[in-house]
Amino acid sequence: MADNSDDVRPRTATGIEHWDHEADVVVAGFGVAGAAAAVAAAQAGADVLVLERTGGWGGAAAMSGGFIYMGGGTPLQKACGFDDTVDAMKAFMKAALGPGVDEDKIDAYCEGSVDHYHWLADEIGVPFKESFWGEPGWEPPGDDGLQYTGGENAAPFNATIPPAPRGHVPQMSDKRTGEQGGGYMLMKPLTDTAAALGVRAEYDMRVQTLITDEEGRVVGIAAKRFGKDVTIRARRGVVLATGSFAYNDTMVESYAPRLKGRPAASIEEHDGRAIRMAQALGADLAHMDATEVAFFCDPQLFVRGILVNGRGQRYINEDTYPGRVGQATLIENDNKAYLVIDEAAYEEGLSRPTSSPQLRHQPKWVAETVPELEAEMGLPAGALQATVEVYNRHAAGGEDPLFGKKPEWVRPIGSPVAAVDLRGMTGGFTLGGLRTSVDSEVLHVTGEPIPGLFAAGRCTAGVCAGGYASGASLGDGSFFGRRAGRAAAGA
Ligand SMILES: Cc1cc2nc3c(=O)[nH]c(=O)nc-3n(C[C@H](O)[C@H](O)[C@H](O)COP(=O)(O)OP(=O)(O)OC[C@H]3O[C@@H](n4cnc5c(N)ncnc54)[C@H](O)[C@@H]3O)c2cc1C
Secondary structure, three states, rough: OOOOOOOOOEEHHHOOOOOOOEEEEEEEEOOOHHHHHHHHHHHHHOOOOOOOOOOOHHHHHHHHOOOOEEEOHHHHHHHOOOOOHHHHHHHHHHOOOOOOOOOOHHHHHOOOHHHHHHHHHHHOOOOOOOOOOOOOOOOOOOOOOOOOOOOOOOOHHHHOOOOOOOOOOOOOOOOOOOOOOOOHHHHHHHHHHHHHOOOEEEEEOEEEEEEEEOOOOOOEEEEEEEOOEEEEEEEEEEOOOOOOOOOOOHHHHHHHHHHOOOOOOOOOOOHHHHHHHHHHOEEEEEOOEEEEEOOOOOOHOOOEEEOOOOOOOOOOOEEEEEEEHHHHHHHHHHOOOEEEEEEEHHHHHOOOOOOOOHOOOOOOEEOOOOHHHHHHHHHOOHHHHHHHHHHHHHHHOOOOOOOOHHHHHOOOOOOOEEEEEOOOOEEEEOOOEEEEOOOEEEOOOOOOEEEEEEHHHEEEEOOOOOOOOEEEEHHHHHHHHHHHHHHHHOO
């Protein structure tokens, strides 16, 4: 094969004289979706080989915070005193993760969520501590096991859908966010289980293209190892699980341009290759414009003030899931945000525990009055004054009729007053990808499954079509990864 690493066109098996490796199920990528697929395929009796581009297992998942979105009445939810139902979980996910969610996927995900919890906790050995973290924040600073991670208990959802926390975090001490977070304690037991089941792994193996037989069935993978071509035969099926396209600038520019130059919560290996390899076989795509968006400010601070856009106007209830704040800022408000907060509220926020002390930014402007602050910020005269006047008028009665922030967080803004400059403080990863069935078959543009080809994780469009909840990626990656492994094994 010519040394053209950008050539994603499929190869035909007829031209291949020698297979370097062979297995029933071949999995590309040893992150969360790949590990779940490998374990499930091996549990179904298949001989499994995982091909991983880096020198070890883990992917973004091992660096991640570890939230796994599960609910419908898991043992951890019950132990922490929360009632949840499959119906409430479905209603929330359909309302918050759209528009345009795959309803069948969400139904399957919610109906299977308690079983998935048992699989992770009892069969794989992922530890969950029976304690709830209820403070505003991106993650629990300690090893608590459960947190609200989607805005379930905030407007607009809490008015109509019974809220329950669904962010389940594996227990781990000495977390180092971005290096070895709670996600490590998901990946370690998953990969240990894979090894115990006889799953083989080949590292430093960069998957390049798919290999098909004369009928168009996927029967293998072509890869590169230290520049050398390697061929791998899959007797039953191939599972693609190589992550998002957040680090492929061309794809980001084409599909999700607001994210250009700001990839976050992903790794450089997320270059969209699996998506393009499958596209070259006619695979369909979904929700390529959808993005997770992190907002780089400590929620303990911004929940106690008001967030305004470049025109000095509020645009969201500040007590919601910070990822919703990120999306609203980047997508709807031109990536411009300021936190307007009085000194007492700022000091109170600083005194509270957090997992993100690095996101406790100093105010850029400080003034005795809002008109002075507004002038210093360079906002049109009267714009911020009108915003604060309306907010304070209702806050005096503990209400926020504009956005529905809960009374416990609504307090009139006093003096001295400051503004924190949060323009450009967002980053994220892509949520769109290959269109797959509820059994993780990769679908052709005709709607038919591509024989022999399965996929899961962030190279697919999962349960999120637009909105996001923390835990949805490790959640749908592990859930639909399992289904991919089972289906590829022919179980
Ligand atoms: C700091 C941080 C915090 C996060 N917090 C959370 C959280 O709390 N909850 C949550 O749900 N999500 C979280 N995420 C996101 C989540 O980790 C990812 O979205 C998720 O791991 C995606 O799963 P995946 O299996 O698709 O990809 P990964 O877990 O990244 O696995 C993909 C694997 O494929 C490999 N690969 C890539 N290309 C090739 C190739 N050509 N050939 C062979 N192998 C290849 C990669 O090296 C990688 O090992 C976080 C991410 C980060 C970085």
